[in-house]
Amino acid sequence: MGEVIVVTSGKGGVGKTTTTANLGAGLASLNNRVCLIDADIGLRNLDVVMGLENRIVYDLVDVTSGNCPYKKALIKDKRFENLYLLPAAQTKDKTAVNPDQMRVLCDEMRDEYDYIIVDCPAGIEQGFRNAIAGANQAIVVTTPEVSAVRDADRIIGLLEKEDLREPKLIINRMRYHMVKHGDMMSIDDIIEILAVDLLGVVPEDELVVISTNRGEMVVINNNSKSGQAYRNIVRRIKGENVPMMDLEDSGFMKKLRRMIGLK
């Protein structure tokens, strides 16, 4: 029986889709069978981030409305044999699917895959309710901004109400030098407000933008800090106990460590 994990945030633009794509690729690279579901009907992005948009034939709405079996709608990833995408429909809206249909779909797919990751749309309306319906685990993504943390707090409350207790937190786009100068919320500030388990911290990294624009995933880039952060998160999802990455050390010491293979 596979895990169904929903990636959600409340606020838009914090990196749900990027996180979904990278976690999916990371889990697939560790030989798990992974399927990503884009639940953002009407504003689909996950296919673009993965560089698969011109391969879409059928979509989520076709599957839930019974037009085709889900296996027919799945798109195989370019790089990973065991990574699949179920894209969202672009010409419909969130009301084209209901939570019961999502629950049935997730239960059906659970037998086939080790991990099913659902990319949740922003907001707390129907799209959110659809996305969390079939999930048995939740990952909340936030950035170190008061508005994003406020929305994450609201989302955690709503998840608890839907019996998705103990969601895990990913803090995205952390800028350590700003925290040092007191210009950005620190990890401790965020954890104090949200009071949930931290799954990982992803530093702000230009490589994320670059690879996203190319339809690649930063998680397979061995030379990027954000890629390393995503790989650590993937290992934590697998149940390994990986210490938090020390993101502050850079420059000479880091190069030295990498040279002697301590990374």
Add this chain to the structure above:
Amino acid sequence: MLAKEAINIKGTRQGLAILLDPNKNFEEMKSELIFKMEKASGFFSGAKFTLHGVKNLFPEEKSQLEAICQEYGLIPSTDVPSPRERHIIKAPESPKKTTNVPAAGELALLVKRTLRSGQRVAYEGHITILGDVNPGAEVVAGGNIIIMGTCSGFIHAGANNNRKSYIITIGLHNAQIRINEKVLFKTPEHLHNGPYVACIEENNIIYYKLDRSDR
């Protein structure tokens, strides 16, 4: 049986079993419970009761329902079993004489968790919160409010036109405080290590750190 109702009250030898339909929402349960209690007009008074089917409720919702029952003279108990489906409904026995009934104090609600953004607790009596009140959360009480944590949300004490209500909190951080109809829009950032007390003095809300050596 009346399966469509949110609340079913069944009499057993040990007392009243109040069966909640988990598919109904809390507001429906609450209004129906009040309606049924009102209809019984004191008939249940003095009987022991246990709520069944409360698994989906938040603790404070459960205590609200219990408080309603207590208002109508029922006595909370943990050992009234849920009657089986085919159990014949007996008319509740006439209220027995109960000894050691605790003297009815003031109504109070205990909330054993942190309130997150968008969550709201409202109650006619006093409210005690074992946790934080995060930004965007709301607490409205007819009486006093005690928060065993940091308060950064919206709290309103004395909503029942009670100017003597007060708020006690361990920490204060950008909260909005209301007492009766007075509003204090912004409290300072990062006041820890309280307790702090907020109350109305000379027509304004003031707050100060509670100093135990004072009293």
